[in-house]
Amino acid sequence: MNFNNVYFEKSVGNLRQFPSDKLPEIVFSGKSNVGKSSLINKILNRKSLARVSTKPGKTININLYNVKQMRFVDLPGYGYAKVSFSEKKRWSDLVEGYFNFSQNISLVVQIIDMRHSPSALDFQMMDYLYFKKFPFIIVSSKVDKLNKTQRLNRTIDLRNELEKYIDISNVIFSSATGEGIENIKSIILSSLNSK
Numbered sequence: 001m002n003f004n005n006v007y008f009e010k011s012v013g014n015l016r017q018f019p020s021d022k023l024p025e026i027v028f029s030g031k032s033n034v035g036k037s038s039l040i041n042k043i044l045n046r047k048s049l050a051r052v053s054t055k056p057g058k059t060i061n062i063n064l065y066n067v068k069q070m071r072f073v074d075l076p077g078y079g080y081a082k083v084s085f086s087e088k089k090r091w092s093d094l095v096e097g098y099f100n101f102s103q104n105i106s107l108v109v110q111i112i113d114m115r116h117s118p119s120a121l122d123f124q125m126m127d128y129l130y131f132k133k134f135p136f137i138i139v140s141s142k143v144d145k146l147n148k149t150q151r152l153n154r155t156i157d158l159r160n161e162l163e164k165y166i167d168i169s170n171v172i173f174s175s176a177t178g179e180g181i182e183n184i185k186s187i188i189l190s191s192l193n194s195k
Contacts, residue, residue: 001069001189001192002068003043003044003045003067003185004045004046005067005068006044006046006065006066006067006068006072007065008049008063008064008065009064009066009071010064011061011063011064012061012062012063012064013060014094015094015097015098015101018062018098018101018102019064019071022103022104023066023070023071023104024069024070024071024106024191024192025070025071025072025073025102025104025105025106026067026070026072026073026106026107026109026188026191027073027075027107027108027109028040028072028073028075028108028109029075029095029108029109029111029125029129030077030078030110030111030112030122030141031078031079031112031113031119031121031122032077032079033077034111034112034113034141034142035113035141035142035173035175036074036075036077038141038175039109039111039139039141039173039184040072040074041175042175042181043072043181043184043185044065044072049065060076060091061076061094062074062075062076062094062095062098070106070192071104073098075095075098076091076094078091078092078095078121079119079121099128099132099134105134105135106188106191106192106194107136107187107188107191108129108134108136108137109136109137109139109184109188110122110125110126110129110136110137110139111138111139111140111141111173112139112140112141113140113141113142114140114141114142114143114145114146114151114154114158114172115142115146115150115154117157117161118161118162126138126162126165130164130165130168135191135194136168137168137169137170137171137184137187138162138165138168138170138171139171139172139173139180139184140158140170140173141173141174141175142174142175143172143174143179143180144174144175144176144177144179155172158170169187171183171184171187
């Protein structure tokens with residue numbers, strides 16, 4: 001599978017705009033500014049196909065990337081405080097509507113920040129995916145920002161924090177070094193073959 005064969009398809013602010021084909025969907029979910037766009041760019045070996053920003057809340061629609069035999073679905077980040085209540089509700093309705101609407105989800109890549117314990121919203125999202133039986137993995141990002149001792153401590157803590165998600169893979173990822181990227185690609189390909 002050639003992950004480089006990709007183009008930006010469209011930005012969807014309304015589910016009626018969603019393509020009607022049956023392409024398998026790889027969904028990227030996580031808090032605002034957790035590194036979704038950086039992960040997508042790393043998988044696709046592009047520098048800026050998915051827009052990376054230091055400002056949280058940059059992705060306000062669902063962005064779609066056509067990767068030949070599959071579609072990457074970049075969901076808006078959750079948990080960003082500096083937007084209006086109506087905008088938060090729109091994001092929430094859009095994301096919840098997507099999960100209820102799509103029949104093509106092959107895998108959800110749920111991204112959390114390795115440096116911190118998962119937030120209440122992270123747990124809410126992971127619980128939703130787990131209890132609704134969506135196929136998903138957890139990607140712990142920003143590991144390069146930890147020193148060796150911090151990394152070891154967070155690895156142990158994370159094991160305990162995520163223990164209720166039985167059989168869900170947790171992949172440690174760094175956009176700076178590329179650590180974990182081949183593992184993530186392999187899991188994506190396996191998810192396509194298992195459909």
